[in-house]
Amino acid sequence: MSEKRKLPHIFKNRRRSPDEWDSTIIAVSPYTLKDLVLVPGAESRQPQPEFMEQQNFKIRLAHTQERVNNASLLIQRMYMRRGYHVPGMQKVPDRITLMASQNEAVVGTLTLGIDSGNGLMADENYKKEVDQLRAEGRKICELTKFAVDQTRGSKRVLAGLFHIAYIYGRVLQNQTDVLIEVTPRHALFYKRMLGFEPFGEERLNTRVNTMGVLLRLEIDYVDQQISRWGGRTDSDDAKSERSLYPYFFSKEDEEGIVQRLLRGD
Numbered sequence: 001m002s003e004k005r006k007l008p009h010i011f012k013n014r015r016r017s018p019d020e021w022d023s024t025i026i027a028v029s030p031y032t033l034k035d036l037v038l039v040p041g042a043e044s045r046q047p048q049p050e051f052m053e054q055q056n057f058k059i060r061l062a063h064t065q066e067r068v069n070n071a072s073l074l075i076q077r078m079y080m081r082r083g084y085h086v087p088g089m090q091k092v093p094d095r096i097t098l099m100a101s102q103n104e105a106v107v108g109t110l111t112l113g114i115d116s117g118n119g120l121m122a123d124e125n126y127k128k129e130v131d132q133l134r135a136e137g138r139k140i141c142e143l144t145k146f147a148v149d150q151t152r153g154s155k156r157v158l159a160g161l162f163h164i165a166y167i168y169g170r171v172l173q174n175q176t177d178v179l180i181e182v183t184p185r186h187a188l189f190y191k192r193m194l195g196f197e198p199f200g201e202e203r204l205n206t207r208v209n210t211m212g213v214l215l216r217l218e219i220d221y222v223d224q225q226i227s228r229w230g231g232r233t234d235s236d237d238a239k240s241e242r243s244l245y246p247y248f249f250s251k252e253d254e255e256g257i258v259q260r261l262l263r264g265d
Helices: 033-037 049-055 065-081 123-135 155-171 184-194 219-229 236-240 251-263
Strands: 024-028 057-061 095-102 105-114 140-148 177-182 203-205 210-218
Touching: 024 155, 024 251, 057 155, 095 140, 095 155, 105 155, 123 140, 123 177, 123 203, 123 210, 140 155, 155 219, 155 251, 177 184, 177 219, 184 210, 210 219, 219 251
Parallel strands: 140 177
Antiparallel strands: 024 057, 057 095, 095 105, 105 140, 177 210, 203 210
């Protein structure tokens, strides 16, 4: 990415109405995505009624306190099922929270943090490793507070959340690396589905009081995978691909989303 695009909605101290902050980033149906993103007035194929609820979802910024609370409740419910205690979410500078919803029910959430001088959550347990990347001149972001309601979520919801986070982090802020702290038993999921690699030894994650491991993903790799697989779930060669990348948006759809964000639609 040769130059950083101007970021319209986040990491800036500007007065905006709650409705603007809460506007839908993307409303997704695999049957009508290009129409929704790029050609709003075009005619589209309609899915069968029995698939409508499962396939349609929206991704929004969780900026108002009500939406932050809804995302926090999902995280606490999902983590408590595994015996982890997590504190409630707070609005913090340099972080945004994304929410995926179906029929206004929150089905997934993900928080993106940018390393812009206030530090990252990963500094708490892995400061040496994070400082190593800073010393190398890398631009670092991190993913935290990730949860999906598995009774309603799908690979498309997962991929949609990760792709919108990628757009904010890489396309709009020119980040080079993304970090995530996970439990050791979940590390294989992030390696297989997204390409993360271990970047720190297992140690106690003091925020949730369980063992964790730091993973790193170079965002150049994400660029390559989206270009290769994005939007290709129906292609023959994608049927053997085990990652989430075929469920990401295509590069064409990505550009439509970026332009909508830049315009502030």
